Amino acid sequence: MKVAVTLISYNQEKYIYDALLGISNQTLQPDEVIIADDCSTDRTRHIIENYVKNNDLVGKWKLIFNEHNIGITKNLRKALEYVTADIVVGMAGDDISLPNRCAHAVECFNNYPNLYII
Numbered sequence: 001m002k003v004a005v006t007l008i009s010y011n012q013e014k015y016i017y018d019a020l021l022g023i024s025n026q027t028l029q030p031d032e033v034i035i036a037d038d039c040s041t042d043r044t045r046h047i048i049e050n051y052v053k054n055n056d057l058v059g060k061w062k063l064i065f066n067e068h069n070i071g072i073t074k075n076l077r078k079a080l081e082y083v084t085a086d087i088v089v090g091m092a093g094d095d096i097s098l099p100n101r102c103a104h105a106v107e108c109f110n111n112y113p114n115l116y117i118i
Contacts (some may be wrong), residue, residue: 001107003102004032008075009093013043020051025042030089030102033061037093039069044093052113082089 004007009016021042023033037045045065052061062082066075080088089105091097 001087001106002031002085002090003028003087003106004034004083005030005089005091006076006079007033007049007091007093007095008021008038008072008079009033009035009040009044010038010069010072010075011040011044012040013040015094015096016044016047017051018047018096019091019093022099022101023091024055025099026097026102027099028103028106030044031083032083032085033057034079034082035061035063036064036075037066039066039073039076054112071095093117 005017007019007023023030035048037048048063052058052063064078066078076090087105087109089102102107105118
């Protein structure tokens with residue numbers, strides 16, 4: 001099973017670095033990472049771009065930077081349009097993931113094949 005992490009953000013400069021680090025530190029690395037920032041007015045975008053550049057993730061992680069604020073629902077929908085994986089681990093810019101988050105999601109879906117969401 002393929003795993004995607006979608007991270008949506010808006011003005012979360014205080015937390016976004018730890019959210020990105022949480023993705024990088026997964027024991028089971030996601031097959032896809034899609035980050036959609038909803039036109040943040042703080043340094044969120046700058047932190048995301050620097051993190052991706054400094055960790056050799058350019059071209060590996062999909063970055064979406066909205067030209068204007070479209071709201072949380074549309075921003076999430078936009079991120080999900082890029083997912084091709086079987087399992088989606090959803091995050092917001094202020095979520096900090098334990099290192100086993102992706103592995104645990106896969107385990108849950110393997111153990112309970114009728115699950116749609118956890």
